[in-house]
Amino acid sequence: MYGGGYIYEDSGRSRQQEEQLQDDPVKLAAFEARIARGEKIEPGDWMPVEYRRQLIRLIEQHAHSEIIGALPEGTWITRAPGFKRKLALIAKVQDEIGHGQLLYNAAETLGKSREAMINDLLSGKSKYSNVFNYPAETWADVTVIGFLIDAAAIVNQVANAKGSYGPYCRALERICYEESFHLKQGHDAFIELATGTAAQKAMLQDALNRWWQPIMHFFGPPDKVSSHSEKLMQWKVKMASNDDMRNQFLEAYVPKIWELGLTLPDTLLKKNQETGKWEYSDPDWDLFFEVIKGNGPCNKERLNVRKWAEEHGSWIRKALMREEERERTALPVA
Amino acid sequence: MQIQQALPELLIKIADDELIIGHRNSEWTGLGPVMEEDIAFSSMAQDKIGHAWAIYRILQEHFEGQDPDQFAFMRDAAAYKCCHLVEMPIGAYEFSLMRHFLFDHAETARYQSFSQSSFTPLQQLAGKIKGELKYHTLHADAWILQLCKAGEESRQRMQGALDDCFQLAGGIFEPGKEEALLISENIYPGEQALYQQWLSTISPVIEKAGLIMPQMTAPVYGGRQGQHTQYLQQLLNEMGEVFRLDPEATW
Numbered sequence: 001m002y003g004g005g006y007i008y009e010d011s012g013r014s015r016q017q018e019e020q021l022q023d024d025p026v027k028l029a030a031f032e033a034r035i036a037r038g039e040k041i042e043p044g045d046w047m048p049v050e051y052r053r054q055l056i057r058l059i060e061q062h063a064h065s066e067i068i069g070a071l072p073e074g075t076w077i078t079r080a081p082g083f084k085r086k087l088a089l090i091a092k093v094q095d096e097i098g099h100g101q102l103l104y105n106a107a108e109t110l111g112k113s114r115e116a117m118i119n120d121l122l123s124g125k126s127k128y129s130n131v132f133n134y135p136a137e138t139w140a141d142v143t144v145i146g147f148l149i150d151a152a153a154i155v156n157q158v159a160n161a162k163g164s165y166g167p168y169c170r171a172l173e174r175i176c177y178e179e180s181f182h183l184k185q186g187h188d189a190f191i192e193l194a195t196g197t198a199a200q201k202a203m204l205q206d207a208l209n210r211w212w213q214p215i216m217h218f219f220g221p222p223d224k225v226s227s228h229s230e231k232l233m234q235w236k237v238k239m240a241s242n243d244d245m246r247n248q249f250l251e252a253y254v255p256k257i258w259e260l261g262l263t264l265p266d267t268l269l270k271k272n273q274e275t276g277k278w279e280y281s282d283p284d285w286d287l288f289f290e291v292i293k294g295n296g297p298c299n300k301e302r303l304n305v306r307k308w309a310e311e312h313g314s315w316i317r318k319a320l321m322r323e324e325e326r327e328r329t330a331l332p333v334a
Numbered sequence: 335m336q337i338q339q340a341l342p343e344l345l346i347k348i349a350d351d352e353l354i355i356g357h358r359n360s361e362w363t364g365l366g367p368v369m370e371e372d373i374a375f376s377s378m379a380q381d382k383i384g385h386a387w388a389i390y391r392i393l394q395e396h397f398e399g400q401d402p403d404q405f406a407f408m409r410d411a412a413a414y415k416c417c418h419l420v421e422m423p424i425g426a427y428e429f430s431l432m433r434h435f436l437f438d439h440a441e442t443a444r445y446q447s448f449s450q451s452s453f454t455p456l457q458q459l460a461g462k463i464k465g466e467l468k469y470h471t472l473h474a475d476a477w478i479l480q481l482c483k484a485g486e487e488s489r490q491r492m493q494g495a496l497d498d499c500f501q502l503a504g505g506i507f508e509p510g511k512e513e514a515l516l517i518s519e520n521i522y523p524g525e526q527a528l529y530q531q532w533l534s535t536i537s538p539v540i541e542k543a544g545l546i547m548p549q550m551t552a553p554v555y556g557g558r559q560g561q562h563t564q565y566l567q568q569l570l571n572e573m574g575e576v577f578r579l580d581p582e583a584t585w
Contacts, residue, residue: 067369074364078357078569081577081585082403083387087380090360094376101369139576139585189585197583305365313367315491316427319484320368 023048035236040166043109054237055165056110057126063103064121064128068302070096072136073145081139088185092146095182099175106167122307124294131214133296140193140200140207146186148211148253152218154179155249156240164236194260201261208257209265216266216283217291219246225285250278337519340512341453342397343415344521347558348444349389350416351506353406354566355437356382357573361424371427374473378434381466385459392455407577411567417557419502421566431481432495435474436503436536442467443531444522452520475539482543493545504553507532 027046034041041047070093077093080086104114120126131149136142154176161172193204220226220242232238240248251271257264268281291299360379366372390406393399419437424430445467448460481488507529510516517524540547556562577585 067364070364077360077363078572079575081579082407083383085585086360087383087387090363090376090380090383093363094373094380097364097366097369097372097376101373104369192584196585197580199580200583309365309367312427313371315487316367316371316481319481319488322484 023050032234035164035234039164040169041164042166048235050231051235051237052110054232054235055168056107056112058160058237059103059107059110059165059168060112060117060120061127061129063100063107063117064126065132066096066100066103068121068128068132068306070100071302071305072132072134072298073142076136076139076142079139080142085189088189089142092182092185095178099171099178102171102174103168106165106171109167118306118310122303122310124303127292129218130288130291130296131218132302133291133298134211134214135298137210138203138207140203141211143186143189143193143204144207144211146182147190148186148215148257149218150179150182150186151253152215152249154183155245155252156219159239159245162236163239191260194262205262208262212265213283213287216246216280217285217288219243219249221285221288222282247278250280254278337515337521338397340510340515341521342393342399343510343512344516345389345393345397345456347415347417347510349386349393350414351420351437352382352389352441353386354414354416354569355420355433356380356384356386357569358420358422358424359430359434362430367427371477375430375434378470378473381470385463385466388459388463392459396455403577404581407574408581409570411562411570412560414562414566414570415558415560416562416566417502417505417508418554418563419499419505421557421563421569422502423565426491426495428481428491428495429498431474431477432492432499433503434470435478435539436499437506438467438470438474439535440503440506440528440532442471443528443535446531447522447528450520451522456521478539478545479543482545489544492543496540496545497548500548500550501552502554504529504550505555505557507553508555508558510558 028048031041031046031048031051041051073089073096074093077086077089080089104117107117108114117126121128136145157172157176157179161169161176163169163172190204193200223241223243226242233241250269254264254269254271266281268279271278290296294300356379358379359375359382362372362375363379364372366375386406387402390399390402393405394402399405419433422429422433442464445460445464448456449464451457451460478492482492483489507525509525513524516522522528537547
């Protein structure tokens, strides 16, 4: 997982124009030509201020989503039923933390430290995927997350892996590779319940009903109201529109869900055979923005867990830094 | 008692130790003090749980034991034979790190001895597990040394953790009822020999770290006889919560 399709942005976009004006037009033209030719931009290369800012925001949010996304599933590691599921879930959540690590490293190449990013996460300044502000109530929720939310994230990440910033693309290539295994284990656990006892099927259907709206929210608001500029598409920061990614997800996964005899809580959901596009009821976008603001069912709980980890780990990080300094001063000066 | 009864006793206590410490280590997934440690504890958790699974399979195959999932997820605390050290909650990071250090050196001594065991399935398994344990002890030693050298606060925390863990760690080597038979059959050299081996491995690291080695005055026994702290049943209730919804179902 877990980079949501949607890059959260605070209101007020006037800064963008001011900063844009500071970019050297000749360098900007050369930069845009490189991107148009399909070249990758590397950390030492010239880049517009706004490109750097947007990328930091994108990669940072993606990284936060990985480590926060580890929490709803992580709480089920101790309850996973049987050795196979227990081991698979630990391995999977461990991978997500590893993805967070890779992504923080990629974002650091743009000049923001991991500590600064974590501080912004804890203060609420920097966001993460909204989908993790919902509770994982039963084991079936874990299978829905492992199958469908991972699947949704893959749609987004495969698109982003073709973007213009080299370090982010390389991190995503590895992430997508591991995610394909996550999807397999999620699918396997999902099918096990879907084809299991009546109680297991009911548990799964209930989880699916609860998660469907957050999943529809996952790719962000419809294109007609999404504020993201064409510039981000031209710079290959954003690689696909929210609606296109949502459609791609529905096309690939709704039939798989229906084939298993499960239903989805949207009576309007169907594929329009003429346009080839999926039609659906609009999810509650007011709720989506409320959750972004911090008013979702689990926002506080998720951040409190991270704060606990940061506070309890602070002496260790300080100790390691002191040790590094000590080692450095012990080295002879050549 | 015949070897056919004595051997499962040995196997069950080792596997139970590994499952329970693996479960505890997995609780750090998502909560580690730095992401790298979070990942390390998850990784070791997988190894430990994997070892337990492998031993439960040996029990099933060679001693008419139960299906490993049923055996692990359905037993109550009184039927578990793990030592108290592994049952304790994860506590603060220094406790978990020190427990990992003391436990993994004990495991290393144990599996080194198993690599010469006359019981072939155990001897073969030891070959694989020893390779993994090398990294576990390397990790534990490096972190203990690094933190102990990083100033008084962290050295004191590690000393406190060592003092808290040490008698509990003594419980790893609680003598078994049928040890003499296992020793005479060359299954393994017995708990006292492993204890001595363990002491000789951890002592240099503890000394190098500048920690004071406690005396083993009151090792915490009872776990091997099914007497446990309250924490084990709580852990088992949580571990079996989903599985016990329908033990006949596949999950």
